[in-house]
Amino acid sequence: xxxxxxWLPPRRWAGIPLAFSLTLxxxxxxxxxxxxxxxxxxxxxxxxxEGSSVAQNPFPPIPTPPPPLPSPTGTPGVxxxxxxxxxxxxxxxxxxxxxxxxxxxQGGALSQQxxxxxxxxxxxxxxxxxxxxxxxxxxxxxxxxxxALETWGYEHRxxxxxxxxxxxxxxxxxxDFIVVGSGDPYFTEANVQTLARYLxxxxxxxxxxxxxxxxxxxxxxxxxxxxxxxxxxxxLQEGNSPIRVTGSVSAVEQVPMGTCTLVLYTSMRLxxxxxxxxxxxxxxxxxxxxxxxGGMAALQDYLQQRLVASSPLHLDEAMxxxxxxxxxxxxxxELVLSPRALANLWEQLSFATGGxxxxxxxxxxxxxxxxxxxxxxxxxxxxxxSTAERLMILxxxxxxxxxxxxxxxxxxxxxxxxxxxFLQELLAVN
Numbered sequence: 001x002x003x004x005x006x007w008l009p010p011r012r013w014a015g016i017p018l019a020f021s022l023t024l025x026x027x028x029x030x031x032x033x034x035x036x037x038x039x040x041x042x043x044x045x046x047x048x049x050e051g052s053s054v055a056q057n058p059f060p061p062i063p064t065p066p067p068p069l070p071s072p073t074g075t076p077g078v079x080x081x082x083x084x085x086x087x088x089x090x091x092x093x094x095x096x097x098x099x100x101x102x103x104x105x106q107g108g109a110l111s112q113q114x115x116x117x118x119x120x121x122x123x124x125x126x127x128x129x130x131x132x133x134x135x136x137x138x139x140x141x142x143x144x145x146x147x148a149l150e151t152w153g154y155e156h157r158x159x160x161x162x163x164x165x166x167x168x169x170x171x172x173x174x175x176d177f178i179v180v181g182s183g184d185p186y187f188t189e190a191n192v193q194t195l196a197r198y199l200x201x202x203x204x205x206x207x208x209x210x211x212x213x214x215x216x217x218x219x220x221x222x223x224x225x226x227x228x229x230x231x232x233x234x235x236l237q238e239g240n241s242p243i244r245v246t247g248s249v250s251a252v253e254q255v256p257m258g259t260c261t262l263v264l265y266t267s268m269r270l271x272x273x274x275x276x277x278x279x280x281x282x283x284x285x286x287x288x289x290x291x292x293x294g295g296m297a298a299l300q301d302y303l304q305q306r307l308v309a310s311s312p313l314h315l316d317e318a319m320x321x322x323x324x325x326x327x328x329x330x331x332x333x334e335l336v337l338s339p340r341a342l343a344n345l346w347e348q349l350s351f352a353t354g355g356x357x358x359x360x361x362x363x364x365x366x367x368x369x370x371x372x373x374x375x376x377x378x379x380x381x382x383x384x385x386s387t388a389e390r391l392m393i394l395x396x397x398x399x400x401x402x403x404x405x406x407x408x409x410x411x412x413x414x415x416x417x418x419x420x421x422f423l424q425e426l427l428a429v430n
Contacts, residue, residue, distance in 0.1 A: 092426070138286075144286055149271075180216070186276065226250070281384070
C-alpha cells in the first residue's frame with residue numbers, strides 16, 4: 001500500500017479517506033438489510049454476533065430536527081423582509097424582495113424602509129410598511145404644492161407694488177418709498193435690477209426718504225420683511241442702474257395714507273413657480289410659500305382634513321388613511337408621512353392638476369432638474385428628497401405604475417443606484 005500512496009498525486013490522497021468512508025457506509029446499509037432478514041439462529045452464528053446475542057449498530061441514530069420557528073411575518077416559510085402583495089408569487093413581490101435584500105446588505109434597517117407600488121386604477125401591487133410614518137424630507141413640497149393650488153389656483157400671480165407718498169423734484173423722489181408684497185416666493189436680484197431701470201426711466205435717480213416694507217414682501221425668500229428691505233436698498237444702490245437711497249429702512253404693518261403706485265410687478269403663474277420649486281428642490285421657495293400658507297402646523301392640519309377625510313374612492317382599501325399616518329417630528333418640526341399617505345397625496349395632486357402632475361413636477365430626461373443626476377426611465381415624473389442616511393422618491397413611471405420609496409441606508413450614493421435600478425426593473429416587469 002505504501003508504494004501506491006507514494007505514486008498517487010497529493011490531491012488524490014485526500015480522496016481516499018472520503019471514498020473509504022462512503023464505501024463503508026454503503027456496505028453497512030447493505031449488511032443492515034441482510035441482518036433484518038436473518039433468523040435468530042443465524043444471528044447467533046454470524047461473526048457480527050460473537051460475544052453478543054444481538055448485533056449492535058455502531059452508528060448512533062440521526063436525531064430528528066426540531067420544528068421550525070414561527071415566521072415573524074405570520075406566514076410560514078416567509079422571511080421578515082418579504083414584502084406583502086396580492087400573491088406570493090407576484091413578480092412585484094419578488095422584485096421588491098430583492099431590493100430590500102440589497103438595501104439590508106449595505107446596512108439599511110428593514111424597519112425603516114417604507115415602500116408602496118400601485119397601479120393607475122388604485123390597486124396595490126406590493127408594499128412594505130405601507131402604514132408606517134417616516135420622514136419625507138423635500139417630498140413635503142408636494143403637500144405645499146397641493147395646498148397652494150387649492151388656496152390660490154394654478155393661474156394665480158403674485159403682485160408686488162412699489163408706492164410713494166412723495167413727489168418728483170428733478171431727479172430726486174422726495175418722500176417715502178413703500179414696498180407692498182403678496183408672498184411672491186421668486187422675487188430675485190434680477191427683479192430688483194429691473195425695478196431700478198423702471199425708476200430711472202421715470203427720471204428717479206435718488207430717493208430722499210425712507211424705505212418702508214410690509215410683511216408679505218419676501219426678497220430672495222427672506223421671511224423677515226426688515227431684512228428684505230435692507231437687501232433691497234443694497235441691490236438698488238449697487239446695480240448697473242444705481243438708485244441712491246438717503247433715508248432709513250423700516251417695517252410697517254399697513255400702507256400709509258396718500259400713496260400712489262410707481263411700479264407694479266406680477267410674478268409668473270403659480271403653476272410655473274411650483275415647477276421651478278420642485279424641479280430644483282428650492283427649499284427657500286418652499287419655505288416662502290409655506291410661511292404665506294401659515295407654516296408647518298397649518299400644513300399638517302390641512303393634510304389631516306384634506307387626505308384623511310376624503311380619500312379617493314378608486315384606491316385600494318388598504319390605502320385608506322388614519323390620523324396616525326400624518327404627523328410632525330416634535331424636535332425638528334419636519335413632516336412625517338406613511339407611504340400610503342404619500343400615495344393619497346399624489347392622487348390628490350394629480351386631480352388638482354387635471355391628471356397631469358408634470359405641470360408642477362420635473363420629468364426624467366426633460367430639462368434641467370434634480371432628476372438629471374438619476375438614471376430613471378425616461379418619462380418618469382417624480383419628486384426626490386434626502387436627509388441624513390435617507391433617500392426618498394415619489395412618482396410615476398411611463399407605463400402608469402406609481403411608486404413610493406422611503407429608504408434608509410448609510411451610503412446614499414449606493415442607495416440612489418439601487419433605487420434607480422429597482423425602478424428600471426419595475427418598468428421591465430410590465
